[in-house]
Amino acid sequence: MKYAVAFTIGLAIAAGSVAAGVEQAIDDQILPGYAAFSDATAALRQTAMNDCTAAAIRPDWNGAMDAWLGVGHLRFGPAEAEGRATAIAFWPDTRGATARTLADLLIARDPVIDTPEGTATLSVAARGLYALELLLYDPQFDDNGAYGCALLRALTTDLAAMAASIEDEWQNGYADALRHAGDPGNDVFLSEREARQTLFTALLTGLEFIADQRLGRPMGTFERPRPARAESWRAGRSQRNVILSLRALSGLADALADSGTPRTDAAFSRAMDLADTLDDPVFGAVVDPTGRLRVEVLQQAVRDARETALMELGPALGVSAGFNSADGD
């Protein structure tokens, strides 16, 4: 299916309720979500400034990760600008670039991190939440002395700055552009349909990411399961990431169409129930057939939620799926 962007035919419903869906998504999901992420990363930075031991920083790192999962599917506009979303969340890392780039920095004691401007020029593999996870949880990065401490402070400062920029740009311009899609002079969204399509595409892409990456990577093939490819396994929160991202996507779907999509609601409920009750925090059980099957059942439920939204919510919004950044290889 990687080649197929499915276009479903539009059956536009009354424009009023649809515009309300966009408004509700902005006010109930997007703006509070980015405010929470901005707050959580500011707290993480403050903690790292006060005490840069891994033990001290871990709880706030988890808080920032939780907050990111509330907005990580909204990879357009301010999050896409300057590659911010990629720098905040560089995963999956299929070529081991994060460990390699961090190790290079530590060996060289590279002074590029002495200023925020310098840190911002680093490879995205060495920035953001996943680079921090490696520094905080992987034994190979234990005890890097003063430079290790400086690196944690530089990366948390950089992360907080990116989160603040995204929030600021949403508050001061981008939310208005989305709200007033199709107004004269609005060259971001030329019609209300484009605003709905952008959010709808984010919903579908987010579900695809959970199924293909968060679940699909550790599943590997039946003969060759790959538990070490699970997301955030070092921090022990692979399953939690799935639960929280599903919850956020369900919220977005609700906001977009608060009534009249019973199949979509049911498909989300089923996927969330399965995710909640899995009891396999890092998907380690994929190595045995029964454990793998349980993850596969969840993966199928997430794919069903996507297809159901495509067939039911899409027509209700009068839009089809747009192109997304996962359309390539």
Next chain:
Amino acid sequence: MTRTLAAAVATSALVALPAFAVERSDVLETYADIAAAKYADSRDAARQLQTAIHKFIDAPSAEGLDAARTAWREARIPYMQTEVYRFGNPMVDEWEGRVNAWPLDEGLIDYVDPTYGGATDENEYAALNVIANPQFQLSGRTVDASRITPDLLQDVLQEADGVEANVATGYHAIEFLLWGQDLNGTDAGAGDRPWTDYASGDDCTNGNCDRRADYLRVVTDLLVDDLDEMARAWGANGAARADLTADEEAGMAAILTGMGSLSYGELAGERMKLGVLLNDPEEEHDCFSDNTHESHYYDGVGMQNAYLASYTRMDGSVVSGPSPSDLVAAADPQVDAQLRERLDASVEALDRVRDAANDGMAYDMMLARGNAEGEKLVMDAVDALVAQTRAIERAVAALDLGAIEVEGSDSLDAPDAVFQ
């Protein structure tokens, strides 16, 4: 003569009238005609490459290696223009990995520098080196590789152990065998494999020159065969043409899907933006030869000539006809004008990258940390491709393209089943 000419003009004006309303079926046929021409050109250019490589292997020399490298660069020109067909047409997408899979863990194929490292968590066979090893263990069984055969490359080594980075066939495998690793990082310089890697007897460098030559010969022959297969698939009775033209609405959606997915997720995202964000020269599409600027440019040209339905063949002749642009213009002239403008803009931006590379700032140098000028060149092209994608989405809406091949699912077809 003047009278004849006038009559001819009058006739063509008359027959042009009914064509004023462009038919979707004519647009689809033209699209398939152009695809057939591009794949035939790709196959013919690959045959030139094959000739150059056979000549080089038969009598290795520095000049022979240079000639093969030049032929490889030439062969990329028509091929990259076919990439626009990939994402919309299932047959092409399933086949594509055989000819253009990327990125690759080249240590699977041949010797590599010590800094490359060995097996990784992701790929146990990243440093297998089949050229040096006539026998090896793969996924729990012993493989006899004493002879380098097409089966060994395409059925055993390609995507070995289910890892996509195990690339044994296609342009990039050939590229590695002609250039070798580019060990210059983000500094100037491409791969610099000595021609003596293919020399016989005591002149042979880096060992196993015979097996290396066998590999190069077999992998090049496979490329020609694979391209020939795809050229036929778009011919008069070919399966890819039949798939495209079976349903006019689905066919039009396939055309625009191919343009949009290549513009955004693949070229702007995976191949360009990610490399800048990672500052990683390994993220360059033609990383051994430093030919990336040309490949990206011809991707852009291929999207433009698919939309305008006018392709200039390698021999200078032109294949053209009713275009997707004509159809979109009939539905909404503004949408068509915007898309044409943005295609122009992205081709221009990609051309600026190409100019800079030809003036000495190679594509991998543009990816260096702190190279603001290089980053701007690449990101301007990325932005142009993203803007073009939005215009393609508007064209999809303007043509009011309906549902294509949405697979059924339990939750829709049998709502109760999901709760069992």
